[in-house]
Amino acid sequence: MEATDVWTLASAALVLIMTPGLALFYGGLVRVRSVVNMMLFSVSAMGVVGVLWILFGYSMSYFADGESGFAGNPFKDFGLIETDPATFIGVGFGAVFAMITTALISGAIADRVGLGSWVLFAGVWATLVYFPVAAWVWGGGWIMQLGTWLGTPEVIDLAGGTAIHINAGAAALALAIVAGKRVGFAPGSHKPHSVPLVTIGAALLWFGWIGFNGGLATEVGEAGLILVNTLAAPAAAILGWIITDVLRGKKPGVVGAASGAVGGLVAITPSAANLSPLWALLLGLIAGAACALAIDLKYRLGYDDSLDVVGLHLVAGLIGSLYLGFFAFDDGLFTGGNGGLLLVQAIASFGVLIYSFVVSLLIALGVKALTGLRVPSEVEETGIDSVAHGEEAYALVEPAEASLPSAR
Template identity: 65%
Template sequence: MDTGSIAWAITATALVLFMTPGLAFFYGGLVKAKSVVSMMMMSFGALALVGVLWVLYGYNMSAVGGTWEFAGNPFSDFALSSLATGETANTDLIGVAFGATFAIITVALISGAIADRAKFGSWLVFAGVWATLVYFPVAAWVWGGGWILNLGDTLGLPAVIDYAGGTAVHINAGAAALALAIVLGKRVGFQKGMDKPHNVPLTLLGASVLWFGWFGFNAGAEFLNELANTGLIVLNTLGATAAAIIGWLIVEKLKDGKPTAVGAASGAVAGLVAITPSCANLEPGWALLLGIIAGAISALAVELKFKLGFDDSLDVVGIHLVAGFIGTLYLGFFAIDTGLFTGGDLGQLSVQAIAAFAVAIYSFVIAFVLGFAIEKTIGFRVKNEDEIAGIDTVVHGEEGYKLETV
């Protein structure tokens, strides 16, 4: 690998790692002031725990030797001692670090669904076990030689397209978020408009950091391809996200009468999610259309929790699960050369749908069972009185804002 590709790989790894603090800012601004420390610590806790697990055995599990293997052997190279002493260790270990950042943020995304009411220790138990049973194997299915990667060949259809994680990251996390929201139940007084974001600028900062880091998220793996498609990926990541902001704000204006800053930030994230699987396989015009659609539909989808009765605190389902499905299925219609309207047939849509629904169902079931088990044993949800008082001081002994009186 040439020095330019190595430099980009290191840069992209740093960019994607920076996204998890960005997510903490984004989520932190959306909760009430007395929960901001707890919310941000859930992201930082995932960063710490999943980062360690990935090095110990997660990377080993993320690649398989045969199409129908569930996951790689976690103990095949425990703590990567053999990989670190191999002839290609310099470049191999950069790839390991890059993969770790994806595992970290996927787990961190889930936490937004249980804001204001989850115990930190229980969250870490869930994060570690879910990463082991769900993310590491799904990464193997999608990118590591598993059944999703080979689904097209198996069925005699085009290969599944998931360039940067529509299924492995966003549908995966969104389905788990829905399961946990159901298990933990509704917050005290749950209703539309019950809690306003306590710090809108913090949320905008978080969305900006996410967008910045997402260029590494989407284009990072191009170091393996000598940066061949980087231009298209970068442009689509910019264009679809910008268009999604417009789509969200139009819906918000028509529905509520005012376009909001939180709506703009949420629209940006929805666009980023939607373009993630498709960034290398859409012409720029189709990427803009995808952004408009994802932003508009996600703006409507976040209202579903009130109609269906599940308390997804920060709209992980409405943004990540919904926009993840949109971006993944959209390729069935507009992927370069293989989409239904771009030279192909229904084959691309078929494999996209199989992959998306399989990951969603598997993640939801495992997350629900795991969350239920934690709740019934060590407890997952804080007491109602602690939730009402604000869980920062109860769980962490800290306050996000300390007002001094003179």
């Protein structure tokens, strides 16, 4: 087995742990009575998307010779029955990306949506949105061919600025709009219940992101650049978020710093192999500041994106994807005097945004018609965990033990 295959195998393990890390990050951000529900959304996404990926998602995510159109033929590798085992490492690497992309969306609907509604949405969304978009970006589809068609540099998306973060962020916006606002939705009304869980979750995300961005690197120099940039951007984004909070009169906190790190990681995802570390630092500062401001838009615009999937993933994904058009090696507007890359980055970014938002909106409306989508308001107030799942995140009081005969 080649050394690059070993690294991709290890990277798949790194990315796999990101979804449980996301569960911890999201679980810490919600109120104590909906922790189980929120974490189960991430874990259930791993289940439903993992199964669909093996059945037909992998087949849809790339175009074989002679294929073209909306997505790959879902039956050509159905169930991976006749798939060449030599490709299985790549199949597995793609599976963990599909899992976490879908799980990201769930943060937008915390505290108020039932598990069955979420699982139905997740399965249909992966089928109609993620699998086709992955084919467009990495599997030979129109985004991969855009530069050739227009006579410009090719679209750059190393690990998913468009296919993952813009895609999930646009879907989160659509789903949040359809789900409606939480009971008592207002600034400061739904505070994170566990700052330590948020910190641990963010740490696991950053840890796994090394494999997320660098899993397909084939040369030492490329892998090293990806590593340094995946450290530089989130580090600068932490500072960008904290400085922005201080300048606007907010007290700096760990939740903001952790969110800043995630925003920086999102922004560097498409560009970690195509920026110098200095430009990665600037990208992180911009992303951290922009995301700190963007998370408050939900109160002004009136949509309830519970855990700021839009403010982090959509905003930072757009910034990171478009930033390449200015500062990418050789082809950026400021680094090579070429506006062609900026053009194709914008077309790809907004193309995915519009497609994901529209289709996600239709899926969410369909799920709402079938299931109602939301839990009853009294369940939301009482707590989804105990009513819907029969579990609580913390057993703070031990059940009374049966009385035993006293010792004599």
